[in-house]
Amino acid sequence: MKNLLTTAAAVAIAASAASAQDVTLRIQTHYATEHPTGQMLAKFIDDVQVMSDGGIAIEMFYSSSVVATTETFDAAINGILDCDATGGAYQTGKNPAFQFVGDIMGGYETPWQQYSWLYFGGGYDAAQELYNANNMQLIGWSIYGQESLSSSKPIAGFEDVKGWKFRSPPGMETEIFQELGASPIVMDFTEIFTALETGIIDGADASGLANNVGLGLYDIVKHATYPGFHSMPSDHLACNKDVWDGLTDQQRRIIDTAWQKLAFQIALANEKLNAEAAAKLVAEGVTLYDWSPEDRATFRKAAQTAWADWGTRSPEAAALLASHKEYMTQLGLIE
Template sequence: MKFMKTAASVAIIASMGASAAFAGGHAETKLRIQTHYAPETVSGKLAAQYIADVESMSGGAIDIEMFYSSSVVKTVETFDAAATGILDCDMTGGGYQTGKNPAFQFVGDIMGGYATPYQQLSWLYYGGGLEDAQALYNKYDMQLVGWWVYGQESLASSKPLDGPAALKDFKFRSPPGMETKIFEKLGAKPIVMDFTEIFTALETGIIDGADASGLANNVGLGLYDLVKHANFPGFHSMPSDHLACNKAVWDAMPEAHRTIMSVAMEALALRTALTFEKANAAAAAKLRADGVTLWQWSEEDLQAFRDAAQATWPEFATTPEAEALVASHLEYLTELGLVSN
């Protein structure tokens, strides 16, 4: 992916600015949005459909210029670029902002929380989550418009993953942060390494497995050409991608335009969950046919992971915003029966 642009090109983008103008007596909104996804990926195509939906429902009154593959600024810089006016909206994910505030962990990847995208989305829309998260985003002059969640990720492994006991001394590639702490509690040995190092590390036996993405994406990456075990359905990680806009830009938009973008995000959320549910099911069937063993954990085993994860959450709830979000999740997860009594 392209991550760098010259200062001059960024300045040109910024000078274009978001605008709300009137043509023929009708309000017009122009927005510049960046996503980290490439246009040819499944998620990139879903983002393009969101743009098409918004422009169609607004009769062309909302005009969006989409920048794919983080082509204006680095992925981790997208949020700040939107907040400061270089862009208008960020279509990456809150997980990239945990260095700014650990509370973003609990809107970016609520590890050991929800079992399905639908449960996680229900917290946002019906469990008070949007209001709780909005306080965090507003603190940084941003407005959370909505989520799109592609589902649980699966591990790739060179040895069986038949339950928590299999994690004892399991050396695997892990992203940094809360995940390493959770798996250490279960006896695993997570190793933080760059995504690009996974293949060599698996081939040479430096690691036993890897946390990369969802099952279908892992197939596309070729991980199961190297190792022949996976867990499915996944349980440990379910990242939330977001659409977040500069709050001043959002507030200046006509109410009808804000409604169109918000409702279109709900459509994108459902379309994303369904798309990947189908893709993962197809990938599972292919892997079984190819001799890859897929391990499905029992409800008791899944709860053991959730317990370890939820015991780790307070270690990262070190700001008022993070404390509030953890409390909100625990209250809703208790209603869903996903917290041990």
């Protein structure tokens, strides 16, 4: 009898395992394998595979090796990929509302405030409507923290940005800095180094302080803002909704849990890396500027003017902006 029960249990386990079919998810990221976030993504892959006992495999395409970074979202929609691990800010041409899930600009001060909007401030449901309308499912964010501006001349406050020529990503940021009197120049990330060397630009909005060190920016320029205040982009994991819905509850829970671990560790790791980079740069003669509360307020005021304009560009943008403003008011960030 004991052997019969053991055999029956084994058959039941095998049948259960067979019902949860093994899957392979094809995901593209814009990060390189050697980038700190690329290294963390490798840990995410390992977590998913171990927790699923090998039932979920992930084929990660680094450095946007399948399609251009801006095309990753559409590649997932169209089945070329299964998931997109870049960021919503790349999709503002599809719907301006993606600005408010990609980079709120001058809004939250810490990754933890921004995460709390997503998970506890109504953000997840508000953002999900936007993603689902494109047959995509937002799984979660990863936020590495505030970005730092790098400059060949002092950048101690908003007075210093008047006439300041700098590399800017496209979108809302250019409008905010133009409002403050700067001269943003939209150029590809790969062109920053040469443009600084040749004096085409005075500075750049590239990434966080530690990442900027890795790029070699402070071999050329000797001024930077730190801690940052102007931009805190959120990378996302978003999957084709049909693919996501085709996973089992267990598989979805594993991916969600592994991503949340990745997201929070990215924020923690970058806080440490940025602090180490700041100490190293000061010792090497780079001047770091922590903008005053008054100058930060001036920037946030200019940002809110841009928010209001972007909020008129689509119903989805208006809804997301309203959600952010309600939560920022609760946090005391805006009145």
